[in-house]
Amino acid sequence: MGFDDSCNTGLVLGLGLSPTSNNYNNAIKRSSGYKFDPSLTLSLSASGGPSMTVVAGADLLCRQTSSHSGVSSFSTGRVVKRERDGGEESREEEETTERVISDYHEDEEGVSARKKLRLTKEQSALLEESFKHHSTLNPKQKQDLARQLNLRPRQVEVWFQNRRARTKLKQTEVDCEFLKKCCETLTDENIRLQKEIQELKTLKLTHQPFYMHMPASTLTMCPSCERIGGRSGSDSGGEGIRGGSSVATTVVVDGGTSKGAFSISSKPHFFNPCTNSSAAC
């Protein structure tokens, strides 16, 4: 493309600009809502790949350009969009306040710098209210909201983008915290069960089943629970078994919304024949 014309092609090939698949966005868009996978991953981002040097170079040039123009972009694909935004919204800007128009001010040397807008409480409140109803805006909603707030549509769009990002970040933190708690709970549970196993093993070694010492003819079968009789009462199962014979653990993670729900259901049941005897035993 144009890039190859102006750059050393050998370098480009050497850098290996293979397309990196970012399925995340795709997955999000295909699903009806945002899906949260309960996994903690640590990986390099696609933008941090082999093309980094090239991107950084373009980025540097871009910054030098944008710091003067305010809205233009070095990327050819984006110039169109920014120009469109500027062209379309420049007419609207005439209707907006001075404060909004002067997002970029010029210093003594004529160099324009980005000036940050602080939204008023009223503007923030209205945006928040709107976000509650719909986290994304269609063009008409954006226009209406911008008019209502005396802002440019682009500013409304940016606010919603940032708001979505903040929401997601917050949700991720909440989920992370919850998973930590789940992990702690399961670790405790694991320790307790290990202990119980150990106690059962000890019990098995020290207490040979009573019926083993009896002649077969003296053994009776409980008609209710179909267990061999003669064990209740005298052998209560020892200290460790009492109270720990049945475990039921259910963890449900929902995060407060329909998205990102998953569940861990663990229901190990340990029936202790000694404490589970029927009345007939």
Add this chain to the structure above:
DNA sequence: AAAAGTGGACAAATTACGTCA
């Protein structure tokens, strides 16, 4: 009908400004 090009929308990452302790 299939391929290429284009524009819009979005997420993610990042930058940079304003505020406050």
Add this chain to the structure above:
DNA sequence: GGTGACGTAATTTGTCCACTT
């Protein structure tokens, strides 16, 4: 007054999708 932390507006980049050529 200087400074670092923090919140957040704004920008950049990459991707997907729908539509057009």
